[in-house]
Amino acid sequence: xxxxxxxxxxxxxxxxxxxxxxxxxxxxxxxxxxxxxxxxxxxxxxxxxxxxxxxxxxxxxxxxxxxxxxxxxxxxxxxxxxxxxxxxxxxxxxxxxxxxxxxxxxxxxxxxxxxxxxxxxxxxxxxxxxxxxxxxxxxxxxxxxxxxxxxxxxxxxxxxxxxxxxxxxxxxxxxxxxxxxxxxxxxxxxxxxxxxxxxxxxxxxxxxxxxxxxxxxxxxxxxxxxxxxxxxxxxxxxxxxxxxxxxxxxxxxxxxxxxxxxxxxxxxxxxxxxxxxxxxxxxxxxxxxxxxxxxxxxxxxxxxxxxxxxxxxxxxxxxxxxxxxxxxxxxxxxxxxxxxxxxxxxxxxxxxxxx
Amino acid sequence: xxxxxxxxxxxxxxxxxxxxxxxxxxxxxxxxxxxxxxxxxxxxxxxxxxxxxxxxxxxxxxxxxxxxxxxxxxxxxxxxxxxxxxxxxxxxxxxxxxxxxxxxxxxxxxxxxxxxxxxxxxxxxxxxxxxxxxxxxxxxxxxxxxxxxxxxxxxxxxxxxxxxxxxxxxxxxxxxxxxxxxxxxxxxxxxxxxxxxxxxxxxxxxxxxxxxxxxxxxxxxxxxxxxxxxxxxxxxxxxxxxxxxxxxxxxxxxxxxxx
Amino acid sequence: xxxxxxxxxxxxxxxxxxxxxxxxxxxxxxxxxxxxxxxxxxxxxxxxxxxxxxxxxxxxxxxxxxxxxxxxxxxxxxxxxxxxxxxxxxxxxxxxxxxxxxxxxxxxxxxxxxxxxxxxxxxxxxxxxxxxxxxxxxxxxxxxxxxxxxxxxxxxxxxxxxxxxxxxxxxxxxxxxxxxxxxxxxxxxxxxxxxxxxxxxxxxxxxxxxxxxxxxxxxxxxxxxxxxxxxxxxxxxxxxxxxxxxxxxxxxxxxxxxxxxxxxxxxxxxxxxxxxxxxxxxxxxxxxxxxxxxxxxxxxx
Numbered sequence: 022x023x024x025x026x027x028x029x030x031x032x033x034x035x036x037x038x039x040x041x042x043x044x045x046x047x048x049x050x051x052x053x054x055x056x057x058x059x060x061x062x063x064x065x066x067x068x069x070x071x072x073x074x075x076x077x078x079x080x081x082x083x084x085x086x087x088x089x090x091x092x093x094x095x096x097x098x099x100x101x102x103x104x105x106x107x108x109x110x111x112x113x114x115x116x117x118x119x120x121x122x123x124x125x126x127x128x129x130x131x132x133x134x135x136x137x138x139x140x141x142x143x144x145x146x147x148x149x150x151x152x153x154x155x156x157x158x159x160x161x162x163x164x165x166x167x168x169x170x171x172x173x174x175x176x177x178x179x180x181x182x183x184x185x186x187x188x189x190x191x192x193x194x195x196x197x198x199x200x201x202x203x204x205x206x207x208x209x210x211x212x213x214x215x216x217x218x219x220x221x222x223x224x225x226x227x228x229x230x231x232x233x234x235x236x237x238x239x240x241x242x243x244x245x246x247x248x249x250x251x252x253x254x255x256x257x258x259x260x261x262x263x264x265x266x267x268x269x270x271x272x273x274x275x276x277x278x279x280x281x282x283x284x285x286x287x288x289x290x291x292x293x294x295x296x297x298x299x300x301x302x303x304x305x306x307x308x309x310x311x312x313x314x315x316x317x318x319x320x321x322x323x324x325x326x327x328x329x330x331x332x333x334x335x336x337x338x339x340x341x342x343x344x345x346x347x348x349x350x351x352x353x354x355x356x357x358x359x360x361x362x363x364x365x366x367x368x369x370x371x372x373x374x375x376x
Numbered sequence: 377x378x379x380x381x382x383x384x385x386x387x388x389x390x391x392x393x394x395x396x397x398x399x400x401x402x403x404x405x406x407x408x409x410x411x412x413x414x415x416x417x418x419x420x421x422x423x424x425x426x427x428x429x430x431x432x433x434x435x436x437x438x439x440x441x442x443x444x445x446x447x448x449x450x451x452x453x454x455x456x457x458x459x460x461x462x463x464x465x466x467x468x469x470x471x472x473x474x475x476x477x478x479x480x481x482x483x484x485x486x487x488x489x490x491x492x493x494x495x496x497x498x499x500x501x502x503x504x505x506x507x508x509x510x511x512x513x514x515x516x517x518x519x520x521x522x523x524x525x526x527x528x529x530x531x532x533x534x535x536x537x538x539x540x541x542x543x544x545x546x547x548x549x550x551x552x553x554x555x556x557x558x559x560x561x562x563x564x565x566x567x568x569x570x571x572x573x574x575x576x577x578x579x580x581x582x583x584x585x586x587x588x589x590x591x592x593x594x595x596x597x598x599x600x601x602x603x604x605x606x607x608x609x610x611x612x613x614x615x616x617x618x619x620x621x622x623x624x625x626x627x628x629x630x631x632x633x634x635x
Numbered sequence: 636x637x638x639x640x641x642x643x644x645x646x647x648x649x650x651x652x653x654x655x656x657x658x659x660x661x662x663x664x665x666x667x668x669x670x671x672x673x674x675x676x677x678x679x680x681x682x683x684x685x686x687x688x689x690x691x692x693x694x695x696x697x698x699x700x701x702x703x704x705x706x707x708x709x710x711x712x713x714x715x716x717x718x719x720x721x722x723x724x725x726x727x728x729x730x731x732x733x734x735x736x737x738x739x740x741x742x743x744x745x746x747x748x749x750x751x752x753x754x755x756x757x758x759x760x761x762x763x764x765x766x767x768x769x770x771x772x773x774x775x776x777x778x779x780x781x782x783x784x785x786x787x788x789x790x791x792x793x794x795x796x797x798x799x800x801x802x803x804x805x806x807x808x809x810x811x812x813x814x815x816x817x818x819x820x821x822x823x824x825x826x827x828x829x830x831x832x833x834x835x836x837x838x839x840x841x842x843x844x845x846x847x848x849x850x851x852x853x854x855x856x857x858x859x860x861x862x863x864x865x866x867x868x869x870x871x872x873x874x875x876x877x878x879x880x881x882x883x884x885x886x887x888x889x890x891x892x893x894x895x896x897x898x899x900x901x902x903x904x905x906x907x908x909x910x911x912x913x914x915x916x917x918x919x920x921x922x923x924x925x926x927x928x929x930x931x932x933x934x935x936x
Contacts, residue, residue, distance in 0.1 A: 078833050098836040105837035111830035115852040124848070125838035176838055385739035392736050396758060396810070399769035402779035406772040455671040463664055470668065473675055479918045480683065481871030483888040484911035487895055488682030491689060491908075510678050574763045574874035579892065590764045590878065601772060604765030612757045619753035620746065
């Protein structure tokens with residue numbers, strides 16, 4: 022049941038100010054037809070503001086909202102045809118589940134039988150085909166959010182907007198529903214904007230992830246790109262775990278860590294040759310080998326945390342007493358008991374520098 | 377969650393303010409009129425304070441209020457605590473009983489009391505306190521019930537019992553301090569009701585502050601108006617202070633509990 | 636409180652075992668409630684049984700229906716009608732005006748809301764002589780408001796209006812009915828989540844569809860139940876009625892008061908009791924509807 026209206030969205034130069042606080046600054050984002058983009062960032066970073074501006078729920082902003090080539094900034098929320106799923110508790114409490122899903126069609130004056138059939142079809146899609154006669158408060162949190170999703174899709178929206186739809190749910194339900202949303206979105210093919218503060222969620226669900234901080238979109242790229250090639254130090258530190266290793270800057274594109282030469286990736290901070298800084302290296306880009314406690318890369322194992330297939334080992338550097346984290350397959354980790362002397366090895370080829 | 381008010385909202389609020397404020401202003405102006413009716417002074421207020429009845433009936437009403445509040449706490453706190461612990465199966469029944477006074481017009485209740493009570497009970501003004509406990513039931517029950525529902529009562533009681541406290545000590549040192557704001561609310565309701573109640577007092581022929589105001593109104597209208605203004609403004613200011621500045625109170629209390 | 640050593644015995648796990656040994660445990664589990672029940676029995680149930688009994692007694696102590704027949708006839712029957720009508724109208728005005736005010740207040744900051752709630756609780760409890768005097772001072776023939784309006788060209792006493800007429804009493808009752816509505820209806824309004832409005836908008840609903848299909852169905856139970864409370868409130872109001880009318884308007888509580896105080900004729904206490912019982916009857920019906928509405932309003936999440 023793919024929808025015909027696959028639309029492209031362009032947000033251009035959005036700016037929004039609440040009193041003295043800038044919620045959104047020069048925000049540019051494009052969504053290709055059928056694409057799912059997740060906006061990721063801590064609370065107050067402006068991600069929800071961007072979504073609400075697209076929905077038409079926040080007005081008084083600067084910038085353009087272009088859908089299929091037309092600027093809709095002046096169109097009120099109820100004429101934009103956007104399906105929205107809120108954090109929680111947005112089902113109409115006096116209506117049954119079926120009436121909730123049919124509501125958007127009802128205000129569009131679709132005739133009764135047609136909207137019942139359509140609503141039922143959507144309830145089946147979200148796996149609640151037999152719950153149509155229940156009231157919102159008779160459903161679990163996860164079920165309520167499924168209904169909210171069905172309700173949003175019932176109007177065949179131009180864009181599906183999901184505002185932290187999973188954050189009020191239990192961990193287990195959250196992963197389950199996350200995968201379900203992805204399945205349904207792929208099936209229906211509606212262009213979707215998903216807002217969340219949960220990295221894992223964003224990485225798992227999105228075609229592209231937009232990382233936001235302080236009202237600015239730092240980088241928008243496929244998940245693996247964000248993780249492996251963060252565009253700058255801010256994104257690198259925000260997404261996933263990061264080790265900071267002392268580095269010596271050799272030239273504009275080369276540096277040395279633990280005597281090993283690494284390529285320095287272009288960064289926004291100009292690196293002055295001869296100075297030192299901190300190289301950003303992920304735990305899985307490091308490995309250990311038993312050593313003799315001498316040399317610049319030697320360290321002592323402090324503790325091991327078993328995480329199933331992987332084990333995270335923390336070591337204290339002999340040189341400067343700083344702590345590093347290394348992840349490795351659990352089978353390999355067995356040999357590195359607490360207190361053993363080890364040498365840290367780097368497997369990254371190009372790294373970012375925190376000057 | 378501030379939102380913008382629209383024109384209709386402003387008109388409504390303006391109209392409401394006018395409706396509630398003008399009578400009060402008018403009464404205040406009246407109460408300040410001098411005998412010759414051309415100038416204004418505080419004579420009526422001074423006259424009121426000089427009356428014997430002022431002190432005695434106000435005293436009576438305050439004693440009634442204190443007695444009522446104490447009786448409400450002694451009667452209701454253990455009862456509702458029990459309903460939240462072992463006696464949960466009686467909760468609906470007691471809830472229903474506490475709603476009954478809403479159904480009985482006070483005048484009907486007064487009549488019943490008049491015929492039913494033996495003379496020894498009707499010989500003291502403090503019989504009113506027991507009746508005030510009854511007619512305040514729907515409100516005090518609710519206040520305390522809401523308060524107790526919002527705390528992990530069972531855990532607190534078990535912890536206190538495990539530390540060797542008796543049930544009475546548990547109520548006094550653990551439960552009541554924890555639901556302080558609900559208890560305050562119940563006390564406040566009981567006191568307000570006792571200070572303002574008229575019907576029972578007048579039909580059972582007792583002199584309380586409200587019936588005294590009614591009495592002097594027959595001989596000295598301006599004096600009665602002065603009293604009315606005082607009573608209304610006084611209770612309003614009191615309630616406003618309690619409502620708007622409870623934060624400092626509240627934090628002090630939590631510190632006490634923690635200590 | 637000394638007799639309260641019982642609770643800890645019952646203070647086991649909260650979910651009570653039901654069924655099997657219920658009969659055995661029933662009395663035991665009732666024990667801690669005895670002080671409360673005894674108090675209620677003596678101070679509430681006992682007086683009530685007496686008025687019900689007396690309502691069915693003739694002056695020489697025999698059973699009779701006559702008191703009830705009497706209280707629906709003539710001036711007493713008329714007072715029934717006047718009381719019901721006045722209570723109905725004042726409840727409706729209070730409910731509508733109160734909910735309008737509440738819906739404006741709900742948009743303001745939390746400090747304002749607290750102050751309004753506190754003020755409402757004071758105003759809802761005003762009554763009797765103080766209230767009567769404020770209105771005499773304001774809306775009496777020589778009152779400040781009356782004079783001001785006259786100066787503006789509107790003589791409110793131009794028609795048949797007096798403060799002691801039915802219209803006048805309703806005006807006075809508004810002074811405590813409206814705040815009572817604001818007080819009780821505001822929490823219901825505050826519970827309406829902004830997401831509902833936004834969901835309506837994003838689904839293409841209009842302002843009208845929001846009100847007619849979402850807000851009104853959601854708030855109607857609270858509105859109706861509070862209105863019924865207002866009705867009962869003005870139906871049983873005695874102090875204000877007594878201070879205001881001086882007997883000009885036949886209201887049930889006033890007639891009862893006169894009857895039992897022996898102001899009218901001696902030996903008519905039992906008629907008073909019958910009227911008191913009838914008033915309880917009306918209140919029971921109203922409260923029955925109220926509870927019914929509350930039960931259905933459980934629909935709300």
